[in-house]
Amino acid sequence: xxxxxxxxxxxxxxxxxxxxxxxxxxxxxxxxxxxxxxxxxxxxxxxxxxxxxxxxxxxxxxxxxxxxxxxxxxxxxxxxxxxxxxxxxxxxxxxxxxxxxxxxxxxxxxxxxxxxxxxxxxxxxxxxxxxxxxxxxxxxxxxxxxxxxxxxxxxxxxxxxxxxxxxxxxxxxxxxxxxxxxxxxxxxxxxxxxxxxxxxxxxxxxxxxxxxxxxxxxxxxxxxxxxxxxxxxxxxxxxxxxxxxxxxxxxxxxxxxxxxxxxxxxxxxxxxxxxxxxxxxxxxxxxxxxxxxxxxxxxxxxxx
Numbered sequence: 001x002x003x004x005x006x007x008x009x010x011x012x013x014x015x016x017x018x019x020x021x022x023x024x025x026x027x028x029x030x031x032x033x034x035x036x037x038x039x040x041x042x043x044x045x046x047x048x049x050x051x052x053x054x055x056x057x058x059x060x061x062x063x064x065x066x067x068x069x070x071x072x073x074x075x076x077x078x079x080x081x082x083x084x085x086x087x088x089x090x091x092x093x094x095x096x097x098x099x100x101x102x103x104x105x106x107x108x109x110x111x112x113x114x115x116x117x118x119x120x121x122x123x124x125x126x127x128x129x130x131x132x133x134x135x136x137x138x139x140x141x142x143x144x145x146x147x148x149x150x151x152x153x154x155x156x157x158x159x160x161x162x163x164x165x166x167x168x169x170x171x172x173x174x175x176x177x178x179x180x181x182x183x184x185x186x187x188x189x190x191x192x193x194x195x196x197x198x199x200x201x202x203x204x205x206x207x208x209x210x211x212x213x214x215x216x217x218x219x220x221x222x223x224x225x226x227x228x229x230x231x232x233x234x235x236x237x238x239x240x241x242x243x244x245x246x247x248x249x250x251x252x253x254x255x256x257x258x259x260x261x262x263x264x265x266x267x268x269x270x271x272x273x274x275x276x277x278x279x280x281x282x283x284x285x286x287x288x289x290x291x292x293x294x295x296x297x298x299x300x301x302x303x304x
Contacts, residue, residue, distance in 0.1 A: 023303050023304065024046070024303070024304040025046075025047065025048055025301060025302070025303050026044055026045065026046060026301065026302040026303075026304070027044070027045040027047065027048055027049040027050075027065075027282075027299055027300075027301055028041055028044050028045075028299065028300045028301065028302065029041070029042040029043050029044075029045070029049065029052060029061065029063070029077075029297065029298075029299055030042060030297065030298055030299070030300060031074060031290075031295050031296070031297050032261070032274065032275055032295065032296060032297075032298065033294060033295050034237065034239075034263055034274065034294060034295065034296070035294060037274055037275075039275065042061065042072075042074055042077045042297070043072065043077040045065070047065060047066070048065060048066075048282065048301070049063045049064070049065040049070075049282070049299060050063060050064050050065065050093040050281070050282030050283075050285065050299060051063060051064055051093035051094070051095065051282055051283075051284070051285040051286045051288075051299070052284075052286075052288045052297040052298065052299060053095060053096065053097050053104075053286055053287065053288055054074070054287075054288050054289060054290050054291070054296070054297055055071075055097055055101050055123075056097065056099060056100065056101040056233075056291055057101055057291070058074075058290060058291045058292075059073065060072065060073065060074070061073075061074050061288075061297055062083070062095065062097065062104070063299070064091050064092065064093055064095060067089045067090045067091055067109075068082055068083075068085065068089060068091060069082070069083040069085055069091055069095065069104070069106070070082050070083065071083055074290075074297065083104070083123070083124075083125050084125030084126065085106065085108075085121060085125065085128060086121070086126065086127040086128055087111075087127070087128070088106060088108040088119060088121075088128045089108075090108050090109035090110070090111075090114075091106050091107065091108050092107050092108070092109065092116060092138070093281070093282055093285040093286065094106075094107035094116070094138045094139045094140060094151075094285060094286065095107065095139065095286060096139055096140065096141060096142045096149075096286060096287070097123065097142075098123075098142055098146050099142070099143075099144045099145075099146065100146070101123060102122065102123055103120055103121065103122055103123055103146070104120070104121060104122075104123050105118060105119065105120045105131075105139050105142060105149055105166075106118070106119050106120075106121070106128065106139065107119075107137065107138050107139045107151075108128065110135070113135070115135035115136045116135060116136045116137055116138055117130060117131075117132050117133070117134075117135045117136075117137055118130075118131045118132040118137050118138075118139045118149065118151055118164075119131060120149075120166065129168075131149065131164055131166070131168060132151070132153070132164060132171065134153065134155065134171070135153075136153065136154050137151050137152075137153040137162070138151055138152045138153070138182075139151045140152065140182075140183050140184050140185050140195075140228075140286065141184045141185040141186045141193065142166070142186065143166075143186050143190050143210075144186065144188060144189070144190045145190060146166055147165065147166055147167075148163045148164065148165060148166060149163065149164055149166055150162070150163045150174075150184035150185065150186060150193055151163075151164070151184065152180075152181065152182040152183065152184065153171070155173070158178065158179075159179075159180045159181060159182065160173055160174070160175040160176060160177075160181050161173075161174045161175040161181045161182075161184040161193065161195055161212075162174065163184075173212075174193070174208070174211075174212030175195075175197070175208075175212065175215065177197060177199040178199065179197070179198040179199050179251065180197070180198045180203075180251045181195055181196075181197045181198075181199070181206075182195065182196050182197075182227070182228075183195050183196045183227060183228040183229065185228075185229065185230060185231065185287060186210065187231050187235055187266075188231065188232075188233055188234070188235045189235060190210060191209065191210055192207050192208065192209060192210060193207070193208050193209075193210055193212075194206070194207050194218075194229040194230075194231055194238065195207075195208070195229070196226060196227050196228060196229060196240075197217075198250045198251045200217065201250065202221070202222065202224070202225050202226075202245060202250050203225035203226055203227060203250045203251065204217055204218070204219045204220065204221065204226055205217075205218045205219040205226050205229045205238070205240055206218055218238075218264075218268050219240075219264070219271065221242070221271070222245070223244065223245050224242040224243065224244060224245055224260070224262075225242060225243045225244075225245065225248060225250050225253075226240050226241075226242045226262070227240060227241050227242065227243075227253050228240055228241055228253075228284060228285055228286075230284065230286075230287040230288065230289060230296070231266060231287070231289075232266075232289045232293040232296075233289055233290075233291055233292075233293050234293040235266060236265065236266055236293065237263065237264070237265065237266060237293065238263070238264045238265070238266055239261060239262070239263055239274075239284070239289070239296055240261070240262055240264075240271075240284075241253075241259055241260070241261055241262075241279075241280070241283055241284050242259060242260050242261075242262055243257060243259055243280070244258070244260075253280060253281055254280055254281055255279070255280045255281035255282060255301070256278070256279075256280060256301065256303070257278070257279070257280040258276070258277075258278055259276075259277060259278075259279050259280050259283065260273045260275065260276050260277075261273070261274055261275040261276075261277070261283075261284065261298065262274065275298075277298075277300040278300060278301055278302065278303075279298070279299060279300045279301050282299055282301075283298050283299050283300065283301075284296075284298045284299075
């Protein structure tokens with residue numbers, strides 16, 4: 001399953017990185033226009049990059065690669081600039097930018113045990129501040145008012161959605177269903193949290209109130225496992241990634257698979273496929289909508 005096999009994933013990533021030199025893995029950072037379906041390549045990389053964020057001012061795309069964070073312009077993609085994260089050099093693909101663009105929160109595998117914990121730091125770089133002493137914790141959401149962060153965490157053998165005050169404090173558990181609940185992300189109004197859950201048998205998209213009440217299934221797709229719902233800044237649209245049923249276990253989202261990106265109304269309804277690509281882990285783990293709510297960024301891959 002997605003989180004339980006974290007160390008196996010790390011080993012697999014290491015082996016993949018070793019093979020990448022001979023396999024020539026190419027990461028393709030793209031932008032998709034939801035109105036036209038047009039895909040535009042921002043930049044190709046001769047290595048693995050993951051999980052683009054689009055900054056609220058529209059100036060930067062932020063991604064992780066090799067345990068570090070980088071930014072580059074979506075309009076004039078020159079050489080990427082590293083975001084200084086101090087000791088945090090094992091950043092994974094769970095990173096979120098605050099609504100005002102002044103801070104970034106990261107998930108970093110600590111040196112002591114390799115398990116992911118959540119930190120915050122200034123967007124321009126700095127020394128991270130620890131928020132979650134307990135591990136593993138995988139960041140996915142930040143309230144518009146910057147008061148709380150939402151994340152997936154394993155506590156006593158079950159992965160659930162938790163929140164924690166951004167200034168530090170006790171974590172609060174929001175879900176209790178057996179199996180994996182993951183990918184919690186706040187709506188722009190702050191009233192809802194979107195997430196994905198395997199509780200129905202296949203991975204599906206769910207929504208709940210910010211206090212954990214009214215947990216409601218939003219997709220009912222019997223042909224796909226649906227992950228990481230991302231809501232547009234205007235609160236009207238959702239984009240998520242899906243694996244075909246039978247291609248992966250419902251609680252797993254590996255790299256190097258044929259996947260689809262789907263689009264649906266935030267009110268629910270029938271989703272539609274807007275892109276098919278080779279990707280998976282790293283493609284769209286975190287919210288990557290443009291401020292105009294018309295475009296979003298993602299990563300596809302090519303193995304030669």
